[in-house]
Amino acid sequence: MQPDPWTHCHYCGAPLVEFHDHQRPRQRCSRCGQILYRNPVPAAGCVVVQHGAVLLVQRRRPPFPGHWHFPSGFVEYDEDIEAAAVRETYEETGLVVEPRSIFGAYSYFDDPRKNGIIILFHAEVVGGTLRPGDDAAAADFFPPDRLPQPLCFAAHIRALREWIERG
Secondary structure: OOOOOEOOOOOOOHHHHHHHHOOOOEEOOOOOEEEOOOEEEEEEEEEEEEOEEEEEEEEOOOOOOOOEOOOOOEEOOOOOOOHHHHHHEEEEEEEEEEEEEEEEEEEEOOOOOOHHHHHHHHEEEEEEEEOOOOOOEEEEOOOHHHHOOOOOHHHHHHHHHHHHHOO
């Protein structure tokens, strides 16, 4: 999904003009010449498994309220990606986790707020108490044959399939 174009330069405020660069439409400032690139937004989350069950959270707010996904969220501008995964997991589940390795990296295009890239980490619980928090309505562990419905975000659904296939 290509978002609506910006109208003015973020640097000097002058009107933007469209041009083609490497066969892609882009916007450039009519005064300072700065090119405004639309880059994907980074997100991070954790795949936490205990006793063969995976940790999922249920969304409280849009987009997709009532749908389930891995604990995850957007990376802050000055935040390390692993720290973001740990923070988001704690905020949404009350669990303190330690990332062990990268589970997978996925592009996503189905979030109505923006397109992005999510990195999911294998993580182990090292503290905290399971409870929904922040924008989660519920948080719990689910075995592969009893995943809650409905699920959301194509990247999360793909990662859940991969988790099941990896056994």
